[in-house]
Amino acid sequence: MARRSDHSPKELRQLLVACGHALMAETGFAKFSARAAARRAGYTVGTIYNVFGSLDSYLLAINTRTFSLWADWLEAALARCDDGDARIEALVRSYFSFAEQNRHCWMAIYDHRRPVDLPLDEADMRERHRLTAIVDREVTIALGRDEGEATRRLVRSLIATVHGHCALHLGGSYALMDEPDPETQAVVRAREILQANLDPAWASAPVLNPTPSPGASPTARNSR
Amino acid sequence: MARRSDHSPKELRQLLVACGHALMAETGFAKFSARAAARRAGYTVGTIYNVFGSLDSYLLAINTRTFSLWADWLEAALARCDDGDARIEALVRSYFSFAEQNRHCWMAIYDHRRPVDLPLDEADMRERHRLTAIVDREVTIALGRDEGEATRRLVRSLIATVHGHCALHLGGSYALMDEPDPETQAVVRAREILQANLDPAWASAPVLNPTPSPGASPTARNSR
DNA sequence: ATAAAAATTAGACGCTGTTTAATTTCGGTG
DNA sequence: CACCGAAATTAAACAGCGTCTAATTTTTAT
Numbered sequence: 001m002a003r004r005s006d007h008s009p010k011e012l013r014q015l016l017v018a019c020g021h022a023l024m025a026e027t028g029f030a031k032f033s034a035r036a037a038a039r040r041a042g043y044t045v046g047t048i049y050n051v052f053g054s055l056d057s058y059l060l061a062i063n064t065r066t067f068s069l070w071a072d073w074l075e076a077a078l079a080r081c082d083d084g085d086a087r088i089e090a091l092v093r094s095y096f097s098f099a100e101q102n103r104h105c106w107m108a109i110y111d112h113r114r115p116v117d118l119p120l121d122e123a124d125m126r127e128r129h130r131l132t133a134i135v136d137r138e139v140t141i142a143l144g145r146d147e148g149e150a151t152r153r154l155v156r157s158l159i160a161t162v163h164g165h166c167a168l169h170l171g172g173s174y175a176l177m178d179e180p181d182p183e184t185q186a187v188v189r190a191r192e193i194l195q196a197n198l199d200p201a202w203a204s205a206p207v208l209n210p211t212p213s214p215g216a217s218p219t220a221r222n223s224r
Numbered sequence: 225m226a227r228r229s230d231h232s233p234k235e236l237r238q239l240l241v242a243c244g245h246a247l248m249a250e251t252g253f254a255k256f257s258a259r260a261a262a263r264r265a266g267y268t269v270g271t272i273y274n275v276f277g278s279l280d281s282y283l284l285a286i287n288t289r290t291f292s293l294w295a296d297w298l299e300a301a302l303a304r305c306d307d308g309d310a311r312i313e314a315l316v317r318s319y320f321s322f323a324e325q326n327r328h329c330w331m332a333i334y335d336h337r338r339p340v341d342l343p344l345d346e347a348d349m350r351e352r353h354r355l356t357a358i359v360d361r362e363v364t365i366a367l368g369r370d371e372g373e374a375t376r377r378l379v380r381s382l383i384a385t386v387h388g389h390c391a392l393h394l395g396g397s398y399a400l401m402d403e404p405d406p407e408t409q410a411v412v413r414a415r416e417i418l419q420a421n422l423d424p425a426w427a428s429a430p431v432l433n434p435t436p437s438p439g440a441s442p443t444a445r446n447s448r
Numbered sequence: 449a450t451a452a453a454a455a456t457t458a459g460a461c462g463c464t465g466t467t468t469a470a471t472t473t474c475g476g477t478g
Numbered sequence: 479c480a481c482c483g484a485a486a487t488t489a490a491a492c493a494g495c496g497t498c499t500a501a502t503t504t505t506t507a508t
Contacts, residue, residue, distance in 0.1 A: 004455045004504060030337065033495070044457055045496080055496065110395055111335070113254065132401065156401045157389065157409040164388020165381065171334055177380045179357065185381040189417055196416035228473060228486045257464070268488055269465080332456065 002043050004203060012063075013051055017187050020062045021105065028104040029111035035060065059112045064124045066105040071130040073098040078138070088142050089187050090192065091135065092162050096183045099166050135159055142194055154197055161193065162186045226267050237275055238286075239265050244286045245329065252328040253335035258282065283336045288348045290329045295354040297322040301361070312366050312418065313411050315359065316386050320407045323390050331394060359383055366418055378421055385417065386410045 007015055019041040024032050034055050035045045081087050114120070120128070136155045143154075147190040150155040157223045165186035168174040169175035174182045225310050231239055243265040248256055258279055259269045276282040301318035323330040338344070344352070360379045364370045367378075389410035392398040398406045 001456060001503060023249060028337075034497095035495075046457055046498090047455080049497075050455070054402055080276070110391070110397075114251075114396070128400075153403060153409065156398065156403050157406075157413055159401075160388040160398065160406065160409070161385045161413060162384070162388070163392060164384040167334070168384050168387060170426050172338070173334075174380065176352075177383075179377060179380050182381075182384065185377065189381055192417050192420035193413055196420065199393065225472060225487060258466095259464075270467090270488055271468075271486080274486070 002047075003073060006042075012047075016043070016048060016051060016058070017061045017065055019060060021065050024062055024108050025105050029108040032108070040087075050103075050203055054118070056112075056118050059108070060114060060118070060120060060124060062105075063109045063112060064120075064127050066102065066109055067128045067131055069102070070098050070106075071127075071134060074131070074134050078134070083189075085142075087138055088190060091138050092110065092187045092190050093183060095162050096166055096169075096186065100172055103170055110167070132156075132159070139194070154193075158190055158193060161189055165189070226271075230266075233275075236271075240267070240272060240275060240282070241285045241289055244282060245289050248286055248332050248373040249326065249329050256332070257284075274288055278342070280336075280339055280342050283332070284338060284342070284344060284348060286329075287333045287336060288351050290333055290342075291352045293326070294322050294330075295351075295358060298355070298358050302358070309366075309415075311362055312414060315362050316411045316414050319386050320390055320393075320410065323394055324402075327394055331367065334391070347396060356383070363418070367422060378417075382414055382417060383412055389413070 006012075012181075016037070020032075020034075020037040023037045023040055027036075034048050037058075038045050038048050041047075048055070048058050053063065054114060074091065074094050077090050078087060081090040098106075132155070136152065136157065139155050139158060143151065145151075165174070165182045168177075169179075169182040179185065230236075240261070244256075244258075244261040247261045247264055251257075251260075258272050260305050261282075262269050265271075272279070272282050276285065298315065298318050301314050301321075302311060305314040356379070359382065360376065363379050363382060364375060367375065369375075389398070391405045392401075393403075393406040403409065
């Protein structure tokens with residue numbers, strides 16, 4: 001029987017999350033088992049319910065850890081990166097590479113459907129927003145301006161765009177469509193979308209062949 | 225005990241798929257149970273293994289049915305639609321509306337991870353390709369040309385873009401980001417991407433103010 | 449030392465997917 | 479009609495799961 005003096009409450013929580021995260025990385029969401037996770041930590045299932053209250057809450061904590069590592073990963077990639085256009089490409093590519101190198105944990109984020117009556121608490125929220133904040137910052141830089149909520153919406157939409165490529169890629173659907181390089185496709189789409197939103201005037205114009213506007217003629221960039 | 229003369233092999237297969245599909249719609253992937261599905265059809269679990277060989281194969285059949293209904297749904301929406309730009313918007317919006325009105329079944333497509341040693345057979349492939357084919361056709365029309373494999377890749381990428389918005393939307397992640405209308409965001413992104421790929425010259429050119437190309441000047445519409 | 453409190457666990461419950469053996473149904477043959 | 483073999487269907491068993499409750503152990507406070 002594990003002695004309760006083995007770990008402080010905080011330590012125990014972290015230990016369980018770490019073991020759960022490791023197990024998730026190995027087995028994936030479908031074969032994940034709370035019993036096995038507890039066993040790996042040297043405890044039994046009951047302790048998980050003691051500490052987290054519910055399995056959903058436990059999975060939430062595990063996924064928040066993935067978000068945290070993900071944000072670190074992006075920052076590390078951006079730190080190795082020059083200014084300018086390269087940063088957006090680095091952002092997209094590191095988004096992908098994290099997902100690829102952490103398949104199971106990355107997918108678990110979306111595999112786990114949190115019940116509506118279990119809102120994520122302040123700390124989880126904050127940790128998860130780090131990811132959005134990074135994209136937000138970089139996109140705002142790339143756009144050269146911050147239009148407030150409109151820019152926030154564009155950022156979310158860009159995330160959704162890259163997410164879609166990544167999700168179909170790792171889910172196998174994209175391979176089924178014989179796409180050899182969804183990552184580069186995502187990079188190109190992100191560029192096109194940013195390009196289209198460089199000048200605010202375009203955003204509200206209904207037209208498909210806009211009149212050029214000053215300050216919206218960036219230097220050449222394309223790699224298809 | 226169900227008599228084997230109650231249904232022909234083909235009928236039984238269809239019955240089981242129909243019942244499984246209905247159950248999936250009600251319970252969702254996480255709570256789906258082969259026992260419950262068989263019970264609903266008036267049989268027991270064993271019959272499912274008899275007919276489909278494995279649970280994965282059964283789920284595959286259920287999801288293929290969803291693909292089929294989805295393709296029908298898109299075609300129906302497009303049939304109610306004028307030519308021109310409206311068709312792309314209808315495509316995206318019906319993509320969304322199907323997913324919204326068939327939440328559980330739509331998500332089950334991506335929840336179920338097919339084991340690698342279970343390739344989908346010819347018939348499944350064909351049925352699922354109907355969806356891609358529709359988008360392919362409409363995008364080719366919208367582009368006013370068919371550049372072969374390059375266009376195929378663009379189509380897949382557009383699907384991934386819309387899928388990303390839809391997946392985050394129904395998965396709740398998008399709501400978490402406070403986006404009120406991911407569907408419209410997807411429509412706008414699709415337009416921007418198509419716009420950027422209208423003229424082949426644009427693809428390799430840095431330019432933002434294209435000359436209009438024939439057959440690609442739909443009427444004005446924008447709803448942001 | 450002892451009692452109260454807290455942490456941990458064992459065990460039960462009903463469920464799951466999966467497999468095997470038994471049972472039932474059916475078509476063909478005498 | 480009877481029977482037999484093949485095929486379909488099911489019952490039952492197995493290990494595992496999430497979840498909860500009661501019992502047990504450990505710690506703290508008196």
